[in-house]
Amino acid sequence: MNLQFIADGLISGSLIGLGAIGVTLTYSILRFSNFAHGDLMAWGAYAALTVLGAISALLGTVAPIGMLSFGWPLVVAALVAMALVGGMALLLDWVLFARLRAKGQSIIVVMASFGASMALRSLLEFSFTSKPEYFSRAIQMALPVGFGIRVTPDQVAMLLVTLVLVTSMHLFMSRSQTGREMRAYSQNPALARVVGIDVARIVRATWLIGGALACAAGIMVGVLVQIRPLMGLDMLLPMFAAAILGGIGSIPGAVLAGLIIGLSEAAAVQLIGAEWRAGAAFVILMAVLLIRPAGLFGVSER
């Protein structure tokens, strides 16, 4: 039995988990499932691609770092893109979601996010066409790491970046004042208001963090696979499944569930066939909803 699928599953699972953090945060704090989250990922990847193009137009080609396929320009582009997508999420909230939230029907907000997602995705298709793009066309050799498993340096780097991002998110939510306020608001909005938590600030922080993390995940998918306008849509079901399996509101849960889903997708590829990969997330989603809707780390509501 070839164990390669475990490595592949862990890598794609960590990306799903990273995206699911944003989904779970929006759901637990703003109380709606954001169908446009995947498209924030795709916008992030294209934003980074554009900034990268601008940098290399100004400075020419820059040598890659060590064995990786990219150099410091991509790191800079990623940071700029994360700020841009965070800002875009804020803008979307200001133009659309905040106004609908004020009307009080959460399902209308879900519908608006669905409309926004379709518009955002097609806008990408309009500007960049649906032809796949790449940050770098260099081909990387996969290095053996034992047990018949091979990984590329890029994959190792992306795993490390995910680890850093997830750890700092966890520390932020558990140690910082803003993080504690966000958790307080998600558990009991009315009580949080009473003790003087600035709700507008919490909402802003949620969008900024969710957007920036979606952007980071999108760029990583771009580095490891390719950049397409539909890349976010394809990640949406696994991300939702991860957020629900992990338990809405739980960041460690979302990441762990992301890994589980990544591994099951890889196992489905190995055992059933690559074309059925996307079915794994749905099977897990249905199983969770039927057996334990609160998820692994969730608290059942009411």
Add this chain to the structure above:
Amino acid sequence: MIDLLGYAAFFLSTALILGIITLGLNLQWGLTGLFNVGIAGFVAIGAYTSAILTTPEAAERVGGFGWPILAGWVAAMAITGLAAGLTGFATLRLKSDYLAITTFGVAVVVQLVTLNAQGLTGGPFGVAFIPRPFASLAETPVAFNFANLAVVAAVTLVVYLALEHLSRSPWGRVLRALREDERAAISLGKSAKSYRIQAFAIGGAVMGLAGAVQAHFIGFIAPNNYLPTLTFQIWAMLMVGGAGSNRGALLGTIVVWAIWVGAGAFSSALVPTDWQARTAALQIVAIGVMLCVILLVRPNGFFGGRRRK
């Protein structure tokens, strides 16, 4: 002139078929408040069910039972209703968002099955040779178009009258009561979950019927007909028409479809070919923005009347 009439009949048939889907969504969303993001998936289930049952035998896939068209339509309604009922059963005791996410998943899985289960669905090439009503008239296109229009219009009328009747019946009143004040309705002894599952299943059956009628109207189906864009168009049609009113749903469908087809014709006449994929994308952007603007500015739509307060 004759050609123009023929085209008008064709346009109206396509629009009315979409109108049936919108009627199904109106039962789910407009009357009951259930959010369905997997419309394309349910339409596909109906289309494939009827296609597999009614086509003549084919060597490369299961099916080809050669059933009569009407039997195929009934089976399409039954299977799609069952699929929608199961979806509702799994999610309707939970928060409303879970239904939305699950229907999204259903659409993804249906797409996956239509593309990959080649032995059942013909894979990416789809199912061809689906029997068409009045195929003997195909020699004279105008008569054929009008015969088809008559069939589609009759189905639409039956569905419309049935749904109007349902929404005025005691059953429909319970659904409205549940939507407006769930607690009050439950305290009167109505089971919210059971009524919602029924509404979702019937709405799904109507979508399945529309899918089947469309399959027999065109004579050929492929996975590409059932992309998320379809779901999105239907939502735009219902929101323009005004959720909650069946007449609004039909009017909204015709208006949005006319805009869509008109914009398509406009761009294919004026835009250079290498830009046409891009303008098609822009068309979807416009509909998405329109949907959001309607939600913000005119949540009751344009033709809905004032039934929803």
